[in-house]
Amino acid sequence: MTLPFQAIAFDMDGTFAHDDKSYDKARFERILYQLRDRNVHVIVASGDQYENLRQYFPETFRHLTFVTENGAYVVEDDQALMTKTIEPSVVRSLIPFMVDELHLIPLMVGTKAGYLSRQMSPEMMKVMKFYFPKHSLVDNFDVLPDDRFFQISFTVNDEAETRRLLAAIQNRFGNRLAATPSGNGSVDLTVPGVDKAFALRFLLKKWKMSAAKLLAFGDGGNDVTMLKLAGTSWAMPNGGQPAKQAAGQVAPKDNNHDGVLDLLEAYLQKKM
Numbered sequence: 071m072t073l074p075f076q077a078i079a080f081d082m083d084g085t086f087a088h089d090d091k092s093y094d095k096a097r098f099e100r101i102l103y104q105l106r107d108r109n110v111h112v113i114v115a116s117g118d119q120y121e122n123l124r125q126y127f128p129e130t131f132r133h134l135t136f137v138t139e140n141g142a143y144v145v146e147d148d149q150a151l152m153t154k155t156i157e158p159s160v161v162r163s164l165i166p167f168m169v170d171e172l173h174l175i176p177l178m179v180g181t182k183a184g185y186l187s188r189q190m191s192p193e194m195m196k197v198m199k200f201y202f203p204k205h206s207l208v209d210n211f212d213v214l215p216d217d218r219f220f221q222i223s224f225t226v227n228d229e230a231e232t233r234r235l236l237a238a239i240q241n242r243f244g245n246r247l248a249a250t251p252s253g254n255g256s257v258d259l260t261v262p263g264v265d266k267a268f269a270l271r272f273l274l275k276k277w278k279m280s281a282a283k284l285l286a287f288g289d290g291g292n293d294v295t296m297l298k299l300a301g302t303s304w305a306m307p308n309g310g311q312p313a314k315q316a317a318g319q320v321a322p323k324d325n326n327h328d329g330v331l332d333l334l335e336a337y338l339q340k341k342m
Contacts, residue, residue: 073337075285077277078105079113079137079270079296080330082123084289085306086114088326091126091200099130101334106133111277113137115266117221117258117292119184120145121204139179139220140250140260140292141269152272154264155181155218160246164222164259165211167242172235174224178208180217187211194225220260227255251291258292267295285337287321287330289313304333 080086087093105112114123115137123138124131136145144152156164168174177198178185184202186195188209199205206215226232236249236257248262274281286293286300289309297303297316305317308324323329336342 073108073110074283074342075110075302075337076279076283077111077113077274078285078287078334079115079266079300080287081289081293081296082114082116082118082126084308084325085287085293086325086330087126093126094328094331095129097328097331101331101338102130102133104338105334111135111273113270113273115141115270115286115288115293115296119179119202119204122201125203135273137266137269137273140258141265141267142220142261143181144269144272151276152269153181154261155220156222156259156261157246158218160243161214161219161222164239164243164247165214167239168222168224169211172238174226174235176211177223177225178211178215178217178219179221179223180215180219182217183215185215185217222259223256224259225256232257265295266293267299270296270299286317287333288317289325304329 102112113135116123117140118138120136120138120143123136127134132147138145142154165176168176175187175189184205185208186198186202186205188207190198226235239249245262248260250258250260281299282301284300286296286303288297289306291310291312294312294316297305297313303317304319304321305313306321306324306329314320321329321333323332
């Protein structure tokens with residue numbers, strides 16, 4: 071019996087990794103090599119920086135394809151396959167608007183590094199340094215870093231305030247920016263039309279494969295287009311309603327109980 075897919079894409083936080091950022095490495099490696107023996111492509115699809123994602127897979131990263139920065143940067147065998155960045159003129163207008171008018175602290179994610187404001191709380195700085203092992207500290211944003219930017223993010227812990235800020239950004243920049251909530255109050259401002267599904271379509275075309283042969287796992291708003299694209303998709307039970315509505319089905323177990331690995335083993339053991 072052949073597998074019903076030729077490629078697998080999974081999100082990291084809230085989907086594949088446990089909440090403490092761990093996962094069962096030995097079990098995953100066994101599954102990965104079984105999939106590779108069947109010529110199945112395995113894709114890590116996340117909003118995170120490539121350098122952060124790679125550190126999860128020190129022994130196996132060359133056997134994986136990485137869709138990072140919410141689809142703006144695709145890496146395979148440690149080589150960039152695709153890079154999409156925000157138009158520089160938009161960035162030059164956006165950052166003063168965020169800082170001076172909306173009173174937000176931007177997180178700028180560039181091709182060279184992540185740029186973290188020294189104004190962040192110590193707790194937030196510790197979290198951001200984990201997500202951005204390749205980073206630079208910024209005193210203020212009066213002078214922008216010399217870089218091109220995949221995305222610019224901000225965090226607000228009030229849903230009504232988030233809606234207000236998004237409306238203000240949409241009113242100012244229209245279709246020159248896309249805004250995607252990525253969970254935990256974080257919002258990513260990205261290149262319009264560039265998301266996880268955009269990057270996956272790029273890879274599927276490269277591999278001469280249809281989306282019907284893609285299996286996807288996700289939990290958040292930035293996984294919705296990926297879940298809709300895939301021929302078979304699973305939302306995590308701990309995921310948000312948009313992901314559950316986009317996916318064909320909900321996984322029996324959550325990220326903390328190896329829901330993705332359980333399903334992959336079931337497919338390999340011909341129980342699905």
